[in-house]
Amino acid sequence: MDWRKHIEAKPDIMLGKPVIKGTRIPVEIILRRLGEGADIEEILKAYPGLTRDDVLACINYSAQVIAEEEIVVP
Numbered sequence: 001m002d003w004r005k006h007i008e009a010k011p012d013i014m015l016g017k018p019v020i021k022g023t024r025i026p027v028e029i030i031l032r033r034l035g036e037g038a039d040i041e042e043i044l045k046a047y048p049g050l051t052r053d054d055v056l057a058c059i060n061y062s063a064q065v066i067a068e069e070e071i072v073v074p
Helices: 027-035 040-046 052-068
Strands: none
Touching: 027 040, 027 052, 040 052
């Protein structure tokens, strides 16, 4: 899945944080809900404008960010 089809970051929307395209729903909120144990269906009920692919794109986005992260070990 290409997360770029579902996620965008614009300076004038949520201070540039990544959000679901066409919304003001931050990727962070979706990931936080998943981390707290919510399943995809619960998230879709809470945010009716989202799709399953939007939620999966959040997971893929976070995986890519972590994969590209540079860790400096002192």
